[in-house]
Each structure stands twice: as structure tokens, then as C-alpha cells.
Amino acid sequence: MRRHPEAGKIVLYAGGELPLLDRLALAFHVRRCGRCRKEVERLRQLRQALRAGKDRLPDGLDWAALEAEMKANIRLGVTAGSLVRRKGTPRPDSWIPKWKPAAVVAAALALVLVAGTALERSAQRAPAAPAGAEIVLRSTPEGLAVEWGGNEAAVFGAGSAPVAAAVSWDGGARAPFLDEDTGEVTIYNVAAQ
């Protein structure tokens, strides 16, 4: 009585997965055994039938709607991923040249340097008064006196007393003078620089 191979070996033989020696032994048997030959043929047909159903979509599935939804979600996911990646490390195959970030930093430093120099130059434009040479504006009975370095340099409205004297926030002094003979009012604005 002929002994048939076990089912596990037959199904692997039909699919071509058996190791060489087993395959040769089984091929020898199958050639001589009609029943096993028929079984192998059935298994191969069944495999074909399974494969034929491979591209069939599930029953009742609206593929157009599902496809659109998946595409939108994929786009969203890829965009979100690229944003996260940009925030972290640069994309390795980015076409942005590697020197660009360094150029941006260098440009920013240059801008700070230029602005600093310009500010310093404008500060130098007004000559600083030597030590002990402060300008003092004073209202005196003779008029608005300007003192520089401890000496009275000029008196505005000399010979008459100002009606009122006011000192502004920038160190300037303002005083109106009334000529009692003519009634003329002269306003002096003196600014120290």
C-alpha cells in the first residue's frame, strides 16, 4: 500500500516552498499517485482563486470617498511632519545651500555693528564740554546770564529784569523782557549745546 505524504508537505509542495530533498521525494510520489496529483492541482487552483480576489475592494466600500479622505489625511500628516522636521533638524536633502543660515547670522551682526557705529558718530558730532566747563544759564536782575567755565560769557536783556524766567527740559532758558520806556517785549530763548 502506498503511503501518502502528510497534508502540510503537500500544501508546501504545491506552493513551491519545500526544501530541495523533500521536494524531489514528493515529486517522485506525485508523479505516480493520481490522488496526490489531483490534490496538488486543486491547491494550485485554489491559490489562483485567492489571488484573483486580491484586488477586490470590500463589499459596500465607497472607494472614491475613502480615497479622497486618505489623500487629505496623508497630505496633512506629511505637512505637519515637515514642519516639525524644519523646527528640529534641517532636511538632509534640502536644496537650501548650507551657507545661508550662516549668512543670515553674519548679516544680522553686520547690521548691529553699522547701527552702533552710526550712533557713536552722532554722539561724537556734539563736542563734549571739558571737565569743569559746564554751561549754566541763570536769570539775574541784569538779564539772562550765560556762564561757561565759571565765567559769565554773555548777558541777554542786559539792563532790565526779566518778567519771568523759565527753564525747559533740555536745559534751555526762556525769559521775556519789558522795555518800560517803549513797552516793547523781547523774548530771549537761550539754549546750551
Next chain:
Amino acid sequence: MSDPGHPPAWQAEDVWQTQQEEFVQAHLKRIFLLIYRLVGNVADAQDLTQEAFIKALQRQEQLRDADKAAQWLSRIATNTALDFLRRRSRSPETELEGLPSLPPALDEESPEDRLLRFEREDRLEAVLARLTPRERAALVLRDLEELPAEEVARRLGCGKATVRSHIANARIKVRKYWERRLK
């Protein structure tokens, strides 16, 4: 000023976006069906398909060669689905004896007609649902995706003997199922 060897960044971004859309269009259905056959339901297959594409599209350099990109995407899809199946604790395995029976076929129906009916009635999902996740994955990758057994073993992270055992068990179950349903 842009590098003469490369398009400007904004233009490159547009080209890349178009390539991505074409890539998704070309492979979406195939990958969805592959994952669906592995996990067995539309909702999970949808999530995993999206996940697989997002993973793939983050590696621009892998997508330059169309053929390699298709294989690479299949590998990502398979791994994504298998990881999901590993995480999912429940097994869809059920006993063949518990299946509802079909009305008896006509006696004069030939084996070829039965196979045609098997295809027409979309028994693929029904039979895959009766396999363990490993058997199911082995059968889908070997018999539907037509990958070599060695590659199936690699993807499943097991030895060739183990994968052969999964394939054999799966085919025997399919064979029994087919006999019972269509006899």
C-alpha cells in the same frame, strides 16, 4: 541668487509636492488592500495606510527610483500592519466548525465553477478572518503578494521553517474552508 545646479527652493517644493501626489495616487489602492487583507477591517486599514504613506513620504531620497520606492512602500506597509497586529492582543481565530453553512451547491457544479463562485462571492475576507494573525500575514504575503518565502520570513521576523509552518497551516485551513463552503 539660487544655485544654478538646483531649482530655487520654492520651485523644488512644488515639484516634490507633485511627486508626492503622484506617488500616493499610484499606490494608494494597492497598499490599502494589502493592509486590509492583513488586518481585516476597513477602519484600521485606513489608519494604517495613511501612517505607512506618511512614513514613506518623509524619506524623499528613498522615492527617487520608482520600482524600489514601490517595494519599499510595500515593506513599510507590511511592517506597519504587522506592528499593529502585534499590539492588538485579541486574535481573530475562530473554529472552522463554528462557521455558518451555505445552501448546498448543485450536484452538477464542476470544481472550476466552484472556484469561480468562491471568487465571485468574495470569500477571501471570510477565509482570512479564520486564520491567526501570523498565518494570515504569511498567506497574504506569500500567496497574494507573491513574495519569496525567505522574504516573508524576514518580514515576519521569524525563521524559514516557522514561516513554512504558518503557510502550511493557513493553506490547510483555506482548503478545509473551501471544501466545507462549496461542497
